[in-house]
Amino acid sequence: MLDPRFIRENPDLVKKAIQDKGEKTDLDQFFRLDQEWRDLLKKGDAFKHERNQVSKEIALLKKEGKEAEGGIQQMREVSEKIQALDGKIKELEEKRVEILTWIPNIPHPSVPVGGEKETKVIREWGEKGKFDFEPLPHWELGESLGILDFKSASKVAGAHFTTYKGLGARLERSLINFMLNLHTQKHGYIEVFPPFLINRPSMFGTGQLPKLEEDMYHLELDDLFLDPTAECPVTNLHREEILKEEDLPVRYTAYTACFRREAGSYGKETRGLLRVHQFNKVELLQLTFPEKSEETLEKILRDAEEVLKLLKLPYRVVLLPTREMSFASNKTYDIEVWAPGVKKYLEVSSVSNFTDFQARRANIRFRRRRATATEFVHTLNGSGLATPRTYAALLETYQEKDGSVVIPEVLRPYMDGVEKIE
RNA sequence: GGAGAGAUGGCCGAGUCCGGUUGAAGGCGCACGACUCGAAAUCGUGUAUCCCUCACGGGAUCGUGGGUUCGAAUCCCACUCUCUCCGCCA
Numbered sequence: 001m002l003d004p005r006f007i008r009e010n011p012d013l014v015k016k017a018i019q020d021k022g023e024k025t026d027l028d029q030f031f032r033l034d035q036e037w038r039d040l041l042k043k044g045d046a047f048k049h050e051r052n053q054v055s056k057e058i059a060l061l062k063k064e065g066k067e068a069e070g071g072i073q074q075m076r077e078v079s080e081k082i083q084a085l086d087g088k089i090k091e092l093e094e095k096r097v098e099i100l101t102w103i104p105n106i107p108h109p110s111v112p113v114g115g116e117k118e119t120k121v122i123r124e125w126g127e128k129g130k131f132d133f134e135p136l137p138h139w140e141l142g143e144s145l146g147i148l149d150f151k152s153a154s155k156v157a158g159a160h161f162t163t164y165k166g167l168g169a170r171l172e173r174s175l176i177n178f179m180l181n182l183h184t185q186k187h188g189y190i191e192v193f194p195p196f197l198i199n200r201p202s203m204f205g206t207g208q209l210p211k212l213e214e215d216m217y218h219l220e221l222d223d224l225f226l227d228p229t230a231e232c233p234v235t236n237l238h239r240e241e242i243l244k245e246e247d248l249p250v251r252y253t254a255y256t257a258c259f260r261r262e263a264g265s266y267g268k269e270t271r272g273l274l275r276v277h278q279f280n281k282v283e284l285l286q287l288t289f290p291e292k293s294e295e296t297l298e299k300i301l302r303d304a305e306e307v308l309k310l311l312k313l314p315y316r317v318v319l320l321p322t323r324e325m326s327f328a329s330n331k332t333y334d335i336e337v338w339a340p341g342v343k344k345y346l347e348v349s350s351v352s353n354f355t356d357f358q359a360r361r362a363n364i365r366f367r368r369r370r371a372t373a374t375e376f377v378h379t380l381n382g383s384g385l386a387t388p389r390t391y392a393a394l395l396e397t398y399q400e401k402d403g404s405v406v407i408p409e410v411l412r413p414y415m416d417g418v419e420k421i422e
Numbered sequence: 423g424g425a426g427a428g429a430u431g432g433c434c435g436a437g438u439c440c441g442g443u444u445g446a447a448g449g450c451g452c453a454c455g456a457c458u459c460g461a462a463a464u465c466g467u468g469u470a471u472c473c474c475u476c477a478c479g480g481g482a483u484c485g486u487g488g489g490u491u492c493g494a495a496u497c498c499c500a501c502u503c504u505c506u507c508c509g510c511c512a
Contacts, residue, residue, distance in 0.1 A: 041474060045481045052481085055493045059442035068492085075492035242432075242471085244452095365471095367432095370453065374471080 001361045002103055004034065017106040020113050020322035030099040037092040044085040051078050101210060105357040107322045108294075108331040118321035125305070126314030128338050133401045137341040138392040139272030142168065144403055145421055150272070160262070160276045162388070167421045171407070172280065174414030175387050175394075176255050179282040179307055183384055187303045189253035189284060194233035196256060197224040202236035205362030207328035207354075217259045226259035230283035231381045236362060238287060242374055243366040249288035249296065250377075253384065256281060273388035274346065280388075285381040287364065290356065293378035297353040301333050304349045304384040310410045313393050314338040316345060330355045333382075337389060341396030346389040351382030 007014050011027065018025050054071050061068040112118040142148025147168020153161035164172045183189045203209040203225050208216065217226035227233055234254050243250070258281050273279075284303055288296050301317065308315045315337045325332040329352040336345035356376035359365070365374040398406045404422035407415055 038474065041481080045474070048481060049479095051493075056443060058492065062442070072492040077492095079492065244432085372469085 001100055001357060002105070003356075003360065004100065007100075007103070008034070013106060014103060017104060020107060021104045021325070021327070022115075022323045023102070023104050023327075025099060025102045025104075027099075027103070030096065030103070033092055033096040033099065037089065037096050040085060040089050040092065044082060044089055047078055047082045047085065051075055051082065054078075101204070101361075104327045105330050105354065107325065107329075108353070111319065111325070111331055112321040114321045115323040116321070119324065120319040120321070122317040122319050122333065124314070124316040125309065126312065126338070128314050129340060129397060131340065135340045135396055135399060136403070137272060138339070138395040141341070141395045141399055141403060141405060142272070145405065147171070147421060148273070157277070160270065161278055162273060162276055167415070167418060170415060170418075171394075171411070171421070172387060172391060174411045175390060176280055176282060177414050178310075178411055179384060180253060180255055182307060182310070183253040183282065183284060183303060187251075187253075187284075187306070189251045189303075192234060192237070192252050192254045194227075194230065194237065194254055194256065196227040196233070196259075197222075198227055198232050198236070199224055202232060202239060202362075205239050206232045206235050206358050207326075207361060208232060211327055214263050215261050217261060227256050228260050229258050229383075230254040230256040230281060231285060234283065234285050235287075235358060235364075235379055235381070238364045239362040241364055243287070243364070243377065245366060245369045248366055248377065249286050249292065252283075252285045254283050254285070256283065258386070271342075273392045274342070276388055279386060281386040282384050283381060284351075284384040285379070287359075287366075287377040287379055289366075290375065290378050293353050293355060293380060296378075296380050297331060297333070297351065300380055300382040300384075301335070301351045304335055304351060304382050307385050307390075308335065308337055308348075311390070311394065311408050313390070313397055315348075326350075326352065328352075328354045328357045330357070335383075335385070337393040339389070339393040339396045341399070342392070346393060348385045348389045348393070349383035352380065354379045354381075 002014065007027075007030070011031070015027055018027065054075050058068045058071045058075075061071070107113075112120055139148065139150070143150070145168070147165055149163040149165055150161075153163040156163075180191055184191050197219065200209065200223060203216070208225075208228065212228075216228050218224070219226070225232075233256065234252050237252075238250070258279050260277060262275055262277060284300050286296050286300065305315070305317065315335055318334050318336060320332045320334060332350055332352040334347050335349035335351070337348045338344075339346050355378050358379045359376040364377050364379070366377050367374050394408065395405050398408060400406065400420075402422070404420050406420050407418055412419060
């Protein structure tokens with residue numbers, strides 16, 4: 001959510017952001033409602049002031065045992081007016097906030113304007129391996145090795161789910177542990193293990209609601225959502241809080257399962273592990289000072305890249321253009337790992353600076369030492385990393401001609417020394 | 423799921439029966455100042471948030487939402503959450 005005052009003062013900037021992000025929010029309607037709301041608010045406050053004054057007088061008179069019927073009569077009328085006004089004010093306020101929640105965050109000036117074509121490659125890392133045989137896609141490798149089983153998963157849950165088996169399950173768990181250890185031990189994050197079910201106010205807080213309701217699994221009976229990304233539960237750990245200066249920056253890393261309906265995203269890129277309804281992800285998240293968020297974005301990006309470097313998986317970093325980034329984001333980098341079997345770069349991480357957008361919705365503030373005013377923190381997060389596509393790239397990159405897969409060295413301690421799956 | 427207790431400012435905690443100068447006593451914490459070579463201790467002062475307004479000022483908020491009333495932290499209703507006990511259960 002943007003600051004209404006900022007919107008009033010920078011209507012053109014906000015309009016441009018709406019346009020650049022491909023949203024359709026009616027800003028003029030917002031201004032009409034906002035003005036009307038403020039006018040009525042002023043009127044209502046004047047009546048309330050009168051009521052408060054006279055009520056005090058009545059209290060005094062009563063205390064002295066005197067008659068106060070005149071004032072009471074007068075206030076009866078005023079109260080009716082207040083009630084009528086309050087009704088209208090509330091209605092306007094709701095409409096106003098409704099529009100407010102549909103205004104996206106403003107993209108950073110460095111973000112290219114436009115759609116997918118404008119995606120900018122920032123850097124590439126690693127040598128794409130040369131194979132003296134035709135590398136297989138991970139689903140073929142996984143099934144022939146007996147470590148990935150899509151059939152049994154579909155029996156249990158449906159299409160686009162996976163069962164990991166044997167050393168395959170072990171490999172998945174190793175990846176998660178490796179990443180968590182890296183981020184907690186080398187990068188200074190505190191590990192958290194949050195709930196996987198999330199309530200409506202929290203989902204609003206991080207900006208998934210109202211826009212993405214259809215993309216999430218929802219438990220109707222309890223009105224809870226299945227965690228689509230650890231960003232949701234972890235950011236909301238601090239919802240409605242005022243942090244102290246010394247609490248910042250807050251750095252969390254969290255493993256969670258992630259659940260996404262992926263409604264409407266059929267087509268290509270859906271085979272094997274490329275697009276699944278349930279996956280594992282280790283997330284990096286920071287709450288920080290407004291003046292620090294830009295450098296923090298770069299830091300989180302590096303922390304996430306480190307995972308691929310250690311796994312020795314070639315990747316590239318891209319800067320998303322305005323239409324590709326999320327509603328709440330100010331600037332987003334994607335990390336894409338090279339998967340030689342499917343011969344594609346696969347998105348394994350999305351690293352975003354949300355500036356104060358989520359903090360305002362979730363009401364996460366901080367106070368500087370010696371300051372009286374509160375400020376909104378800046379929230380940032382990035383996957384560090386999502387496992388399915390990392391797993392896919394790993395199988396495809398480390399495959400041998402005989403269909404076996406070598407375990408990257410950094411993972412071997414987590415695999416009890418297993419060097420190869422065959 | 424059943425029974426009971428509770429939800430008040432950064433924290434603890436009065437006030438709620440008997441509605442009225444209570445945005446809220448007291449304490450802790452924190453900030454500033456005095457004392458001190460410095461510190462501790464002590465003393466003094468200050469210390470919720472949000473909204474409207476250029477400002478003066480005004481309004482709102484005592485878990486959330488309704489209601490009663492001229493007036494609600496205080497009365498009524500619903501809901502949410504926390505704690506204790508019982509039941510059930512991975």
